Every structure is written in C-alpha cells, then in structure tokens.
Amino acid sequence: MSLIIEVNHLSKKFGDILAVNDLSFTVNQGDIYGFLGQNGAGKSTTIRMLLTLIHPTAGNIKLFGKDLSANRSAILQQVGAVIEKPDLYKYLSAYDNLSIFAKMSGIKVTRQLLMQQLQMVGLEDRAKDTVRTFSQGMKQRLGIAVALVHNPALIILDEPTNGLDPQGIADIRNLILRLSKEMGKTVLISSHLLSEIELIATRMIILHKGKKMVEGNVATLLDxxxxxxxxxxxxxxxxxxxxxxxxxxxxxxxxxxxxxxxxxxxxxxxxxxxxxxxxxxxxxxxxxSLENYFLSLTTQSGNVDAFAN
The missing domain is CATH 3.30.70 (Alpha-Beta Plaits)
Incomplete structure (x- = not known):
C-alpha cells in the first residue's frame, strides 16, 4: 500500500508560539484518516502547511511520494480541500458555482459531468437554485463537489461538519464513506466530533499542543x-x-x-x-469510545508511551 502523505519532523512557529512541534505521521492510500485534537492543538496549522498556504518552520512534507515544496503545482492538482466553510458565490446557482471553479482549475468539463458531481453530493435537484437559499449542510456538500471537480486522489476536509444539524452531519458522513469505498479516494478529515470519526475513520492521529500523542489504526487503538x-x-x-x-x-x-x-x-x-x-x-x-480515549490522552501529560504504536 503506497503512502499518500508523509510528514517528517514538521514544526511551525508564530513568533514565540510553537503551534506544531516536531510532528511526523503517514497517511496510506485509501485511508479515511482522522485528524484529532482540541482547539489550538495544531490541526488547522498542519493542514494549511499540507496545502502550502503557510510554510513550515522546519521539517519535510511529501505527497504522493514527492517533496511538496519542490513539486507544488503538480502535487496540488491531485488534491481537493474544503477548509472550514466553503467559499462559494451565494448569488449564483450550484451548477454555475461548480462550472466556475472547474474553469478556474483549468478543467474542460461537460454539463453531464457537472451534473454527475452534483448528483454525487445529493444536489442534482437543486442545481439551478442559488446558493444563498441553501442550508449550511448543502453548502458543505457543494463545497466538497467543488473540491472533487478535478477528480483529485486526496481529499482534505477541515471541520466539514461545523454548524451542521444531525441530518447534515449524517449526509457528510455518508458522502465521505462513499468517497472512500466507492471512489477509492484517500480522505484526511479534521473534526471535533469524535463520535463521527469513530464511525468512519480507518486510521487516526491525536495531537495535543502541537505534538503527536498517538497514531495508528482505529480498531487497534480502541481495543x-x-x-x-x-x-x-x-x-x-x-x-x-x-x-x-x-x-x-x-x-x-x-x-x-x-x-x-x-x-x-x-x-x-x-x-x-x-x-x-x-x-x-x-x-x-x-x-x-474514542471520546474517552481522546480525553485520557489530552488531559494528562504522562502515560503517552503506553498508548503509542
């Protein structure tokens, strides 16, 4: 099984604040990889470094076996991402949003393909409706469709269920499972909803104050x-x-x-x-449960080695 993400000794400082501290982890092809941690743990900072939105202070990132800093353009063509709330044109329709973002990505797409994308996220019946009429869950699903329009191999989702009602959360969960099982995508998902990660993730990492507390297969860690x-x-x-x-x-x-x-x-x-x-x-x-396990690691500084693999 090939490695999609390889992070080695990654650190990021903002002034005197060490947001990410000597972080190393791997994501395998086909993983639904849970990226967990409390507020301020370094999750979003790490994701932004994976997307080259900010530069590391130290360390190395490889995506698809290639150095990210040296192969940025080629690598990012294989990556789709939704960072918190998707940035959409609220006065345009779902179809027009998807079409514009496809053109911005330099992709030539047909109407049939765009409608297939909307169907995949359950929005084909709302293709002509303006985004301003959408619920937050529908906007999240459209954001994922935008992230998928260029058919990337890796999907990065930063808190995709923030602000969603139970039905919206279930919709996103089912969509992520489809991306993995039916479409063969590798998904890295950051979330505060530990119960959701427990339902879908195959592997996970828990961060605390910028450091890795544990990484491994969910089934093994939750034994x-x-x-x-x-x-x-x-x-x-x-x-x-x-x-x-x-x-x-x-x-x-x-x-x-x-x-x-x-x-x-x-x-x-x-x-x-x-x-x-x-x-x-x-x-x-x-x-x-994952919540109990998470709290056992992040509310104490000792016993870390007992859980690490």
Missing part, C-alpha cells in the same frame, strides 16, 4: 485494553489511596472521580483487590 472503568464507592478517597499504593496506580486517571484506563479483562481482579482491601463498592461501569 478492550483501553477501557475506561468508573468506580463508585462509599469512600472514594480511601479507595484512591489504596490504589495509589498498589500495582493499579499506573491505571488511575486524574480528576475527582475514581476512574482507571485498563484492560477490561482485568476488572474482576480489580474488584477483588478493592473488596479485599475493605472498600465498599456501589457501582463499577465500563465504557470504551
């Missing part, structure tokens, strides 16, 4: 070994003290609640340990 166990007792303070002096200390999560990130199969041993120590249990609950 039962990384289950969040939440325990309620009659005396959590005593229970925490007991755990802190034991082999379980490495799994205890920071915060007021009594939580451990651990392999689910070890829960019976944990319960036996607490009960034998005189702790009176009220409840033991387990949950496993």
């Amino acid at each position: 039962p070994a990384h289950t969040l166990i939440e325990i309620e007792t009659l005396d959590n303070t005593t229970a925490k003290h007991l755990l802190a002096q034991s082999q379980w200390a490495a799994f205890v999560q920071p915060g007021n609640q009594l939580q451990l990130m651990m392999d689910k199969i070890k829960v019976p041993q944990l319960i036996n340990f607490l009960v034998s120590g005189g702790v009176q249990l009220l409840s033991v609950n387990s949950s496993h």
Whole structure:
C-alpha cells in the first residue's frame, strides 16, 4: 500500500508560539484518516502547511511520494480541500458555482459531468437554485463537489461538519464513506466530533499542543485494553489511596472521580483487590469510545508511551 502523505519532523512557529512541534505521521492510500485534537492543538496549522498556504518552520512534507515544496503545482492538482466553510458565490446557482471553479482549475468539463458531481453530493435537484437559499449542510456538500471537480486522489476536509444539524452531519458522513469505498479516494478529515470519526475513520492521529500523542489504526487503538472503568464507592478517597499504593496506580486517571484506563479483562481482579482491601463498592461501569480515549490522552501529560504504536 503506497503512502499518500508523509510528514517528517514538521514544526511551525508564530513568533514565540510553537503551534506544531516536531510532528511526523503517514497517511496510506485509501485511508479515511482522522485528524484529532482540541482547539489550538495544531490541526488547522498542519493542514494549511499540507496545502502550502503557510510554510513550515522546519521539517519535510511529501505527497504522493514527492517533496511538496519542490513539486507544488503538480502535487496540488491531485488534491481537493474544503477548509472550514466553503467559499462559494451565494448569488449564483450550484451548477454555475461548480462550472466556475472547474474553469478556474483549468478543467474542460461537460454539463453531464457537472451534473454527475452534483448528483454525487445529493444536489442534482437543486442545481439551478442559488446558493444563498441553501442550508449550511448543502453548502458543505457543494463545497466538497467543488473540491472533487478535478477528480483529485486526496481529499482534505477541515471541520466539514461545523454548524451542521444531525441530518447534515449524517449526509457528510455518508458522502465521505462513499468517497472512500466507492471512489477509492484517500480522505484526511479534521473534526471535533469524535463520535463521527469513530464511525468512519480507518486510521487516526491525536495531537495535543502541537505534538503527536498517538497514531495508528482505529480498531487497534480502541481495543478492550483501553477501557475506561468508573468506580463508585462509599469512600472514594480511601479507595484512591489504596490504589495509589498498589500495582493499579499506573491505571488511575486524574480528576475527582475514581476512574482507571485498563484492560477490561482485568476488572474482576480489580474488584477483588478493592473488596479485599475493605472498600465498599456501589457501582463499577465500563465504557470504551474514542471520546474517552481522546480525553485520557489530552488531559494528562504522562502515560503517552503506553498508548503509542
């Protein structure tokens, strides 16, 4: 499987602020690659460097096996992108918008092809309607059609579901899955909606303060070994003290609640340990999701190596 994106030791400084710090990651052909992080984590800065909108302070980017800085024009012809809200001509129709952007890309297209693009994003029935009458979800879908008009191999979407209602989010999700499964596109998607990334991504990276916390296959990272166990007792303070002096200390999560990130199969041993120590249990609950995993990495500075692949 060929590499579509190779980022090596990438850094970006804005004055004294280090927005991206020695970042390295890869995106394989056919991936739906989740690009995750809190506000200020460096996601948008990295995406803008991938699109040559800003220049790195240090490091190297390769797209399709070629150095981006040396082959900018040829590489970007194979890339389509939507950065936050798409920039569209709101007083023109969806069809005219798509036609104009196709011409700006230097592409000769037929009406049939443009209508096929609109059909792909579910807007063929609104082809003649002006963009100002569209919902935000429809504008996002038209923006993706614009990004796809030159048939790129790589699609980069920065927060494509921002401001959308549940139906709009579902529409974008289904469209991304179609791009990957039916059209063979490689998709890099930045999003705050972790539950959505969990539904569609094959691989992902989590950034925190400009640094990579973890990267890998979603199925591997979200395995039962990384289950969040939440325990309620009659005396959590005593229970925490007991755990802190034991082999379980490495799994205890920071915060007021009594939580451990651990392999689910070890829960019976944990319960036996607490009960034998005189702790009176009220409840033991387990949950496993990308949101829990994300928070476990970004709310503490330790234990990073335990999750890295």
